[in-house]
Amino acid sequence: MARQTYVLSHAAIGGMQAAASAAPRAARALMEHGVEDGQFLCLLAPDGSVLDPAADLYDIAFGLFAMAWWYRFSGDRRALFVAEESIANLRLLLASPSGRGFVARADKAGPHQQNPHMHLFEAAIFLAAFSGRPAFRALADDLFALAEDVLIDRATSTLAEFFDDAWRPLGIDGPIRIEPGHHYEWVWLLHRYGALANQPRAYAIADKLFDFALRHGHDPQTGLVLSAVSPAGKSIATDLRVWPNTEFLKAQIAMRERHNSGPGFDAAAIDANLDRISAYFLTSQPSGPAARLANGFWIDCLEGDSYRAKSDHVPASTLYHLFFAFAELLRHRSGHGHFSGLPW
Numbered sequence: 001m002a003r004q005t006y007v008l009s010h011a012a013i014g015g016m017q018a019a020a021s022a023a024p025r026a027a028r029a030l031m032e033h034g035v036e037d038g039q040f041l042c043l044l045a046p047d048g049s050v051l052d053p054a055a056d057l058y059d060i061a062f063g064l065f066a067m068a069w070w071y072r073f074s075g076d077r078r079a080l081f082v083a084e085e086s087i088a089n090l091r092l093l094l095a096s097p098s099g100r101g102f103v104a105r106a107d108k109a110g111p112h113q114q115n116p117h118m119h120l121f122e123a124a125i126f127l128a129a130f131s132g133r134p135a136f137r138a139l140a141d142d143l144f145a146l147a148e149d150v151l152i153d154r155a156t157s158t159l160a161e162f163f164d165d166a167w168r169p170l171g172i173d174g175p176i177r178i179e180p181g182h183h184y185e186w187v188w189l190l191h192r193y194g195a196l197a198n199q200p201r202a203y204a205i206a207d208k209l210f211d212f213a214l215r216h217g218h219d220p221q222t223g224l225v226l227s228a229v230s231p232a233g234k235s236i237a238t239d240l241r242v243w244p245n246t247e248f249l250k251a252q253i254a255m256r257e258r259h260n261s262g263p264g265f266d267a268a269a270i271d272a273n274l275d276r277i278s279a280y281f282l283t284s285q286p287s288g289p290a291a292r293l294a295n296g297f298w299i300d301c302l303e304g305d306s307y308r309a310k311s312d313h314v315p316a317s318t319l320y321h322l323f324f325a326f327a328e329l330l331r332h333r334s335g336h337g338h339f340s341g342l343p344w
Helices: 002-013 017-033 057-074 078-093 113-132 134-151 182-196 200-216 243-259 267-281 316-334
Strands: 050-052 235-238
Touching: 002 017, 002 316, 017 057, 017 078, 057 078, 057 113, 078 134, 078 200, 078 235, 078 243, 113 134, 113 182, 134 182, 134 200, 182 243, 200 316, 243 267, 243 316
Parallel strands: none
Antiparallel strands: none
8 A cells, every 4th residue: 555655646746647636545545544553554454454453664664655755746744744653653662672773573573674674764765855854864864874884794795684683694594685686776775865964975885785786686698687696696596576677777877877877877788677677577478477468567576497477466566666666767867856756
């Protein structure tokens, strides 16, 4: 619900009338049914009843992100109230016993996870940029400090997925997992934070993350972004998903806007990435579950050995990645600023 509220709000800013009609319904449903006792809920039934009330950091992050973009489109100050209350609740109930960052879920012990912190960082950046409110900027600053101090390994310039109680990188049933798609997602976010906070260290970290992913994070046969590698750069997951490639596109745009040109983000590299996304994920395949692909649908996952569609359905959550990447491309080509909100 939160991701679709974001997509509809961002598209509505660009003047898409269908999105402008649907965004208020989506935002209202999210705020009326998806928030309880000051926090975003985890899971609802279609009738709005609560299936899982637990506070989940990943879901909360996207709820906050939706509020940022709904506010940017509508000016609805309720969104800021909901977001500030959610963050206050978050700091109270999900604060990590380590004193840094947050636990992944209120009702379940487990490793610290970088992914929900990344999306929380994303939400805080845009809430701060769109509203100027101190609570949002403070959260963004705290999360940058966490990334700089513990999430990103300075020796290897890698970003692990899981960490133990003391924020040391942790392998789950195997080697430490590095996801090149998340490297690229952080590259783009660090550029946004660098612009928000006038923080040159964010750009320096982004350059190193981009370099590692570019050197170790691509399938040698197709150029598609690998799902996961070890800290040494060896592939440890064979499936290929669309979202790491759209995050590569966002990272390419961020690097190009700052450096103008360079390995992996010159005009030819961006065009090549667009061609790969189109050919492998947005085009019908000769046979199998993606033999017919309606306009607006996508192939979410490929088998790493055959490059054939692995999934036989279209996950709605992936629309956030696709829409934002192409909106960023069009924003860049139209010359709009980072926080203009204008997608084209």
